Amino acid sequence: MTFSAFLVALCTHSLRRTGVLCLAALAFIASAQPSPQLQLPRTKLNAGMHVLDVQLAQTPEQRQTGLMWRKDMPQHEGMLFVFEQPATQCFWMRNTLIPLSAAFVADDGTIVNIADMKPQSDDSHCSEKPVRYVLEMNVGWFAKRQLKAGYKLGGPAFTR
Template identity: 40%
Template sequence: MKATPPSGAETLRSIAIPFLFVLFIVACARDADTPARPRITIQHGEARAEVTVELAVTPQQRAQGLMYRRALDDDAGMLFIFPTDSRSGFWMRNTYIPLDIAYIDADFTIIEIRQGTPLDETVLTPASPYRYVLEVNQGWFAARRLGVGARVTIPAELLAAR
């Protein structure tokens, strides 16, 4: 007796099931390897907002910042953490996204917000020393009615990263 060849549906099923299994494993592995992005909170009076941040803690990370990026999610930003107060400025060399650059003192209060123009090499230096800097899309603070004097809540585990 000869075996009949499998039908088209059986062949497709025999290929699809292992393929879907492999896709599932890859998706799970990618999620496990992708670190959760922390969120910080900014509040001023009744106005309150959260932003998901990438961290710039090392000198190399701080030097790179958001350079070469073409887009930034609306609720995302980069938090620069310095080990001590700093007075150096920021610039927009190789940065294609217009940014709000918020300088934050050691007491977690926003002391100044400057607007960064894409590719502009003007150094944006705040008038007072700062300990942290938050970069978000330009207009982010105004759209949420937040500004100078707002308080920033940074999770303790992020501060331990410095």
């Protein structure tokens, strides 16, 4: 039993005697639950006729949290991870609740490789060569549109 579950059970059982304390404990639990990043800056990308609305994860903290705790994501949305310089980028899915596909993308928008990733997994998925960008979309998004390594994405992020 988790500590949160224990507090809920205790409060439910003894609410008459310790109501205020239990309400404070339950409020603390609710505020301590992690929440997804939904307020990051956004940009538009295109893959041929497909227009994507993507959040930009640009700082180390934003990149570390990524799409964790999201319960769903619209099909035309994703997250573009922006790094300071090209390097071999490796991603895992700890605390990520939805299956994702990650496209490892070169400076000019060319997809280097794509990896399908399972939710809540520590399996590492890496770029096949140094990249500055990683675009995460719902799993299968790239495959459904027949986008593979070598395809060039467009958008302001790739016109540095």
